[in-house]
Amino acid sequence: MSESYKNYVRGEWVTAESEATFDVIDPAQSDEVVGTYQQSSEADAETAIAAATAAEDAWASTPGPERGTVLKQTSDALADRKEEAIETLVREEGKARSEAAGEVQRAIDIFAYYGQKARDLGGRHKASSSRDTDLYTKVEPLGTVGLITPWNYPIAIPAWKLAPALAAGNAAVIKPATAAPGPTRILFECLDSAGLPDGVANMVTGSGSQVGTPLVEHDDVDGVSFTGSTAVGTDIAETAATERKRVQCEMGGKNPTVVMPSADIDEAAEIVANGAFGTTGQSCTAASRAIVHEDVYESFVEKVVEHAEAVDVGAGLDDPDMGPHVSESELDSTLEYVDVGREEGATLETGGTRLTDSDFEHGFYVSPTVFSDVSNDMRIAQEEIFGPVLSVIETEDFDNAVELANNTDYGLAASIVTDRLSEADAFVDRVESGVVKVNEKTTGLELHVPFGGYKDSSTNTYREQGDAGLDFFTATKTVYRNY
Known part of the structure; x- marks a missing residue:
């Protein structure tokens, strides 16, 4: 029998007002329930918001080094529970153990990083044009976010939102996704053990309509940070803007990797395959388009198909190359796009089938998929699939490759594989993308530099991570002091 878990509000673990719950299943073994969580209502969200607003002033006035100590102790507590967090993440989300291990370590590092940054928060002194005047800025938290x-x-994503929010002195209410709330629960258990004051951070599980909507619309919420689909993020941004709340939304991607003739084709195929099929393609920065020069197109297709067919698919706890989709609906969506690609006239080179034999019988598995003969106006080249599906597009030259890379509504991540420095530099300058990589896969991020996209990949307001993460969660006050 699975364990039942509660919300975390005002420093206590509490049930939802209605006492309704929902089950989280293992995507590798869909007949197994991993955990039971609270199906919270709008009233539960409002209770959590009230707890945060009641705690915000005291936390804001807590010295930065003291806040930083709580974050560092949270990092240490999570490190002590790393294996438990990894297993929970794998059993709820489905990704391979090594991928989950990297993600948990990232959360550990994020809390340690912002624990230190909390000590450095302050303003800047500027030289005044007037005599006998002190001119400086100070930063203050937004309030409740x-x-x-x-x-x-x-x-990782709850960590890179929650840690800078707390470091900056904000109180917070978080709604984790219902498909995999367990890792966030463990994070809150670590915050609790680190001595975070009651009400400063609160976790409420449940649907977006019941829990997410109050977090956007409530008068006492001063800022909203969202990661998810472009459709939902756009609605959130519009609502928050109407209420004059600070808002930050990171959304979808249709990320290209350009492959030029100077590249080592074996290396290029490996880079693209890793970006396309890692994390089962369930990453907003996954490589979903390979834009390949005509001189190496056929050899690239051959090599990337070899890589796709060599991917070891299996249950995440066995640490394969690729785990299952998180849910049956996500799997069905990927398979629907495979049908769309066929109907559009692309050539299905490999994959695109649900795996059902033996160990795959009760899981949400699909074989890594490669389409060739794709034109950039096809739906499989324009719409985010969020699965291990790669579209290979032929290009005649570098200029056309950049044009194709930019010819999408999205602009999150892009990469180029080339041995020519001039092409690399020109690509960095001309591609319309918030993250640009040279001779690397599109996935994978450093935690201390800004992350965000262009166009429909972002609200284009504030970036996340690094100092940019703190910028979103703080307001700047300019002080003129005549002495």
Whole structure:
């Protein structure tokens, strides 16, 4: 029998007002319930918001080094529970153990990083044009913030929203995704053990309509940070803007990797395959388009198909190359796009089938998929699939490759594989993307530099991570002091 878990509000673990619950299942073994969580209502969200607003002033006035100590102790507590967090993440989200281990370590590092940054928060002195005047700025927390996080990185993304929010002195209410709330729960258990004051951070599980909506619309919520689909993020941004709340939304991607003739084709195929099929393609930065020069197109297709067919698919706890989809609905969506690709006239080179034999019988598995003969106006080249599906597009030259890379509504991550420095530099300058990589896969991020996209990949307001993460969660006050 699975264990039942509660919300975390005002420093206590509490049931939802209605006492309704929902089950989280193992995507590798869908007949197994991993955990039971609270199906919270709008009233539960409002209770959590009230707890945060009651605690915000005291936390804001807590010295930065003291706040930083709580974050560092949270990092240490999570490190002590790393294996438990990894297993929970794998059993709820489905990704391979090594991928989950990297994500949990990232959360550990994020809390340690912002624990230190909390000690450095302050303003800047400037020289005044007037005599006998001190001119400086000071930064202050927003107040109470609402955080809405997705299932595909169920501990890293909550960490990179929650840690800077707390470091800056905000109180927070977070709604983790219902598909994989367990890693966030463990994070809150670590915060609790680190001595975070009651009410400063609160976790409420449940649907977006019941829990997420109050976090966006409530008068006492001063800022909203969301990661998820472009459609939902756009609605959130519009609502928050109407209420004049600070808002930050990171959304979808249709990320290209350009492959030029100077590249080592074996290396290029490996880079693209890793970006396309890692994390089962369930990453907003996954490589979903390979834009390949005509001189190496056929050899690249051959090599990337070899890589796709060599991917070891299996249950995440066995640490394969690729685990299952997080849910049956996500699997069905990927398979629907495979049908769309066929109907559009692309050539299915490999994959695109649900795996059902033996160990796959009760899981949400699909074989890594490669389409060739794709034109950039096809739906499989324009719409985010969020699965291990790669579209290979032929290009005649570098200029056309950049044009194709930019010809999408999204602009999150892009990469180029080339041995020519001039092409690399020109690509960095001309590609319309918030993250640009040279001779690397599109996935994978450093925690101390800004992350965010262009166009429909972002609200284009504030970036996340590093100092940029603190910028979102703070307001700047300019002080003129005549002495």
